[in-house]
Amino acid sequence: MTDNRTAAVTGATGFIGKRLASVLEADGWTVRRFVRQGKGAGIVGTGDLATADSLDEALAGCGTVYHLAGHAHVTRNAADDEAQFEAANHIATRRMAEAAARAGCGRFVFVSTIKVHGETTDGREPFGPADAPAPEDTYAQSKWRAEEALRDVAAQTGLAFAIVRPPLVFSGEASGNIARLVGLLRRGLPLPLAGIANRRSLIGLDNLAGLLAHLGRAPAIPGVPLLPHDITLSTPDLLRRVAALKGASARLFPLPAGLLEALLRAAGRSEDAARLFGSLEIAADALPAGLGWQPRPDGNPLIAASPGRRLS
Incomplete structure (x- = not known):
């Protein structure tokens, strides 16, 4: 039976994932920290998520999956970048979503990027959730393909999901x-x-972690991409x-x-x-009115x- 107070967090040693895991635990959650390599209490070493073969077992009993792991760094080798982005962002997201559905997880929260909408709002209105995606670089394009893969899995399996597209995250x-x-x-x-x-636009690390935690405990999650910011x-x-x-x-x-x-x-x-x-x-009105969350x-x-x- 799935425990809706158990969460899997991929990328749990990263900038956002580490803070999210702490926020969830402070809120009474049991957190499984998914990392490429590691072991110990609450640690799940998966290897490469794009090729890992034990994801179903690792996700069994989780109510919510937070998928934050991915690849964001650009090198001078465009071909290598494209291959890494495709595997770490697109394929890994699809495989995590498929495994979450098979494991009976209640919901899947995916952290994408505001860059899915483009690189700039110069000469146009601010970005909102109804704007058509226009990713320009290979990183943003891979995140958009990951979003599409998640929607595809959800359509086939009924997996509930939320997509969050944050801007620059600031922690101090x-x-x-x-x-x-x-x-x-x-x-x-x-x-x-x-x-x-x-x-x-920017968002504080604590506010982003707070929003993600809210999506795990909210009675329902919105069906539109979430574009959070606080300043x-x-x-x-x-x-x-x-x-x-x-x-x-x-x-x-x-x-x-x-x-x-x-x-x-x-x-x-x-x-x-x-x-x-x-x-x-x-x-300013990019988040749904009924979301039930406001930045602090x-x-x-x-x-x-x-x-x-x-x-x-």
Whole structure:
């Protein structure tokens, strides 16, 4: 008999999965942490999910499956990237969903990506769940194929499922370009970024984990993709808030954003330019009204970093 308070979490040692497992256990769940290699209490070593042959047994008795495992890193070898994305994101998701259905699991929660909708909202309205998918890179395309595979399995088996497409997830520590820029600010260097007027949606790690946990205990789960966020900021505002969290001042001054973007692109940093200057915004009403969940103001350190700001 399936215990609806037992959850399987793939990618349980990852950034989101580790936090989700802790949140579930604090809420009284028994968690099976699915990892590529490992053993111990509550640990399920599966090997490669795309080829593992013991998934049915590992999932027996689980009420909810949270599938977070996948491949996101891009290398310089496009062919290798495509093969890894296909196996780790698409095929593994299909096999996990099929195994969950055979094992009698009650529901399947899949963490996809906002990039399924595209890379930018420049020149258009913010993304919403009714927007047609338009994945551009191999990573987003593999996540879209994974979503389609999950829908196919659900249609054949009746497996209840939810798809979550989060934007950038923030936990208090910046990464990538933002981390590098904040490092410069902490050394007292001024940056010519005050003139950037883009809009990028984010979600705090605790808020995303809270939403995922809610989907495991809610009486019903929605039939539309979920696009969660808890704040929308420009690049300068994001830098100011992250710097404030680090106890630093953000010394920003304006230069024409178009000029700065052109210089980055000329230097072969087109992807960096897109992230710094482009918008990727989620609509304020993207989550269904009857979902029964709202982000918490203390679920994202960026919100508290600017007193008086409301969730956007």
